[in-house]
Amino acid sequence: MGSLKVLRPDGQPHTFERRHSRILAVLLLSPNQVVNRDYLIDAVWDETPPATAGRQLQNCISHLRQQLPGAGGWKHVIAAEPAGYRIHLDTGELDAQVFEAAVAAAQHHQAAGHLADAATRLREALALWQGPALAGMTGRTIEAASARLNEHRLTALENCLELELQQGRCAPNVPELVELVTAHPLRERMVGLLMRALHGTGRKSEALQAYDRLRRHLADELGLDPGSQLQELHTSLLRHEPASVAIGQTAFRQLPVPAKHFVGRDSALGELDRLAAEAGGETVTITVIHGTGGIGKTALGIRWAHRAAAQFPDGQLFVNLRGFHPTREPMPAAEAIRGFLDAFAIAAEQIPVSLEAQANLYRTLLAGRRMLIVLDNARDADQVRPLLPGGSGCMVIITSRNELTGLVAMEGAHPLTLGLLSEQEAHHLLSSHLGRARLDAEPGAVADLITRCAQLPLALAIIAARAAAHPTFPLATFSAELADTQRRLDAVDGGDHITGVRPIFSWSYQRLSTPAAHLFRLLGLHRGPDVTVPAAANLAAIPSSLARQLLSDLARAHLVTEHKLGRYTFHDLLSAYAIEQAQTFDGEAERRGAVRRLLTYDLYAAAAADALVAPHRRRTPLPDHAPPSDLPCFGDHAEALAWLEVERGNLVAAVRQAWEGEEFEIGWRLANLLWGLFHLEKHWGDWIGTHQIGLDCARACGNRKAEFTMLSSLGTAYRELGRLDDARGFHEQALQVSRDDGDRHSEAQALNGIGAVLGAAQLTEQARRYLEWSLEIRREIGDRWGEAITICNLGEQDLDDGLLDQAREHFLEALRIRQEIGDRWGEAITLNCLGQACHQAGQHSEAVRHLHAALTIHRQTRDFALEALDLRYLGMSYRQLGERKSSQACLNEAAAIYARLGMPEAEQVRALLADDSELIN
Known part of the structure; x- marks a missing residue:
């Protein structure tokens, strides 16, 4: 409030370079709020930012951070946020905030009838001003903010003088009012205050002269007459009546009819209620309802406006700004203001030519009124700003497909994002059109309609209207239309260029x-x-x-x-x-190229993650060409696994898209790279689905090695699911492929897979035979990693046969190999097996030691299924040691993990817990 100043401890101002001052000013105008990065750039360079504006902005922010702590001992931080920057201030540290708080306090005093206290607080607030707001600073954004702050000051000053006149302080205020009217000769309220002060001191002729000067100024400069309130004051002086202003007001009712089938939106309606209540008529409240086309922004705004109409006794104004329209250009602000001025019955010859003068006249007419203004379908902030009231008492509802972040940052507008309907709200919308009985008759079709209309209100309303027009048609008919992706938008065509979903989307797209x-x-x-x-x-x-x-x-x-x-x-x-x-x-070539680039990116990104998630696996070389740009970098196993989990939906969809787009090499490779994620997280449906598609891709491109890989992985998935016949079938197919190709490495892997399935089926003799064949080949070809796997599997067969010493020897041999080759994943599995062997041998303390070692590694590698297995056997060993509390804790955690992974072992562990409970009882 004055020039921008940051005071040092000694009271001297700190100086800033021009760009730094602009940035600091814009941040201070929205304290403790995020200011959009693009908005800051626009504030610094207006509409001509250099190509390096983003980097220069970062440098300026860095410079300010270095300066500010020394500029008065500030403890504040200019924090970087995803969308921009935020400056943190405490209460009382910014003069504008202190001013606004004092004005608000004065309004409370006035509402309570304490006029003297109200005037005192306003004088205290006004004393904070040291000159025009942001004096000496230029730029479109700064100048707009300066004008807004200066208007707030003048409004507060007028309110203060009004209160003082009501207390009989006429003579002391005349000199100040004369000076103010000289500076603002067209400000009608100020002239009215001067007239009343002069009249109160017995200077009636001078009061009439002040009116006459204003009348001539308005006529000469704007072609207008004084407003009705000032004319009434003038008349009262001529008639020797008390110098008060009798405000004659006309209530305006411009709201359109509310939507008949409006449903839900309780949260949004409640938020609007809250904003109106918090303002209480003491400030201008601006709310921006934004969302995609067809989401119901206008319906919400109009519904709330009708519901809250009683809070705005002076009326409600409404205008469709045509920000997004299929055939017409957005409405100029001047046209919107002219419509409002017509509503106020301002004669055409009295309406000024310039937009600024029209806006001033419009704000003058709103002054002192409690009105609601609904600005529907706004294009941008520039279209809206001239339509905002200048004083307190009014509320503005703006609807737009754009976020209008400029209004949020500079005018303090409240953003209200409108999303899709909830499933329940969508059901209620259909029910309001079609009746509950029709919906109850086809619940499946109703659910499909809601899903395929994307819970978008406009689409649901169009489908409901079509169904209502054909009461004998099953709802499944309309659901089937929406299921056809080629006809989906036709199904929600409203029959004209305005109400259909397609034209609604086109209005935004064309902009x-x-x-x-x-x-x-x-x-x-x-x-x-x-x-x-x-x-x-x-x-x-x-x-x-x-x-x-x-x-x-x-x-x-x-x-x-x-x-x-x-x-x-x-x-x-x-x-x-x-x-x-x-x-x-x-064109088709461009579309195929875009899809290929995206799939290639997915492939390389998944490969980078898989290298950390499953480092023990044999790697399949990627296609020999330059890798895509902007590939993710992962610091460790956990980061890579987290990325795969977040991207799972996209990667699974990419496998299917590769098959449909005949990118077969990418399809099977990408499926293969997801094995580590699926093995750890047990996403059974995605595992089997992607690898079945991967198998189809491998066969389509004639890649026998890829075919073997997919068959083998499917066999593993089905074995872990307990579907042993399916698992054996896939492993036997894999064995046939490997033998047809003479691939000894793959043959050993397939034999090991069959052996593991037979072992799970308790066919131990057959299992041992296949495992020994696999081990023989693996030792022959020097496959140390595979050798350890098969030895460990043989040890598990020993356990099943009760050959505990032999099992222990196998496990120790496998552990030695895995530690030699650095296979941490395999090491943990072997430690678990050793724990099981010790448990069965009654060596429970030794079992706990091995199982804890395995658990540590499995938690590091986030192998949840094996973590649960460790916990299961720990619980059983603790039980045998008499440590019931530890036993139950481990078993409960194991059951929870198995249940989350959808594994049948969950019930087995729950049975152990039940047995334990019976023993305790």
């Missing part, structure tokens, strides 16, 4: 830049649940920096949603629209 529109189309080719910046960059063959910017543009337009930091998604109907546009504007 995109060419690069953003291109990326949006290509995103429709991505089959996974979401996309990251690096994946999008490879899909579109653009740098990651550009991909990040374009994804942000799409998110602001609500054509994608950043549902997690750096992860973007859109619902099925938007995906269908994107695919339509890609098929229209992008």
